Amino acid sequence: MAINRIQFQPGLSLNEFLNKYGTEPQCEAALEKARWPRGFICPGCHSTRHCVVWHGRAKTFQCSCCRRQITLRAGTIFHGSKLPLTTWFQAIYFLTQGKNNTSALELMRLLGVCYRTAWRLKHKIMQTMHEREETTVLAQRVEIDDAYLGGERSGGKVGRGSENKIPFIAAVETNADGHPLRVLFSPIQGFSGNEIEAWAKRSLAPTASIISDGLACFRSVESAGCLHLPEIVGPNRKSTDMGCFHWVNTILGNLKTAIDGTYHGFKFEKYAHRYLAEVQYRFNRRFDLQSILPRLLHAAANTGKRPETCLRMAG
Ligand SMILES: [Zn+2]
Incomplete structure (x- = not known):
């Protein structure tokens, strides 16, 4: 598109x-369909035979085989x-x-x-x-960069390594036409070869070709069997001026807007993975x-x- x-x-x-979802019965029906698209399956014995009983307003399914009772919300994110x-x-x-x-x-x-x-x-x-x-794996051309969440600005590089900054890898997959497909924002302990290697094995397919700014640890992406194409960046050659990093720079800019404009001093060190996942989830489903x-x-x-x-x- x-x-x-x-x-x-x-x-x-x-x-x-x-x-679609304005009333409680509509939402219950939608949840039931999302949970059991082909009808109730007992989480205990996998039987489909059941009857419905009501405990107050809570719709409850009783398995006809093992007699177990399961409410619609039990064992989902809505539990309790x-x-x-x-x-x-x-x-x-x-x-x-x-x-x-x-x-x-x-x-x-x-x-x-x-x-x-x-x-x-x-x-x-x-x-x-x-x-x-968590299971997203990038497989095409991928621009990667080192970025930080927190401190003065998110997604930027000002004050690398200062306190309350969470390092994360920003990766953008583009298609043959040069359009961005998916992003990955992965918090890591720090930019070391071991961390990059573990990330690459988890998040990159061997078919991927990786464009990085030549930061030494990024060489470890090759451990996932990927092609690595470092573009050396220096004082006279800024990544923001280089077309090959266009999408990772753009998306880090958008991330900064999404996070800095919304949150003031949340606990980056504890919840970074969730705040990053929120932006990533929406981006990867924006089509x-x-x-x-x-x-x-x-x-x-x-x-x-x-x-x-x-x-x-x-x-
Ligand atoms: Zn059962």
């Missing part, structure tokens, strides 16, 4: 969203939440349709919930995005804005419970 067609495609309008699904769906809507990120504070106001609830919603949804993105919500719902139904205590531990 041409760049303009991506930018100007219709998203899921608020009206369409409310028509007392919020209506309509509120959850609204959170998913705001976190997927915006071009920039939506902070927990903004969500609090948009959804009419308290801050802590908004934080929990946001982090559970971001965790779903993160787990979905089809209408399907982001159902796809994220499918992921949420299959991610498993992620209690707040786990979410507050470092990633």
Whole structure:
């Protein structure tokens, strides 16, 4: 799809969203379909025979073989939440349709919930995005760069190595026409050969060819069987002026806008992977804005419970 067609495609309008997911029964039906597209399957014994019982408002499936009872939300990202699904769906809507990120504070106001609830919603949804993105493997032409989150500016290089800065690899895959397909933002311990090697083996296919600025550790991408094409950058040859780094520079600029414009002093060191995954998830699905919500719902139904205590531990 041409760049303009991506930018100007219709998203899921608020009206369409409310028509599809405006009521609790609509959201329950959508979650049930996302969780069991071909009908209920018992998580214990895999039987499909069941009956439905109601515990108050909670729709509960009882397996006819092992008698186990499973609520619609049990074992999904919605596990244990007392919020209506309509509120959850609204959170998913705001976190997927915006071009920039939506902070927990903004969500609090948009959804009419308290801050802590908004934080929990946001982090559970971001965790779903993160787990979905963990298996992304880039296979074509890939521009990579070393970048930092936090401090003065995100995605920039000012004050390399200063405190509260989380190093991450920024990688952009482009197609034969030179258009960006997918991005990867991967927090790492530091820019060492070992870290790059582990990242390359996880995130790059042997068919990929990697364009880097010649930082020594980037040589380790070859351990994944990739072709490495370093472009030496120096005081008289800045990467921002070099066409071969156009997309990684552009996307780091967009990341900076998305993060710096939204958040003020979040705990980079603990949650960087989730905030980066949020931008990455949206970017990698930008070709089809209408399907982001159902796809994220499918992921949420299959991610498993992620209690707040786990979410507050470092990633
Ligand atoms: Zn069963």
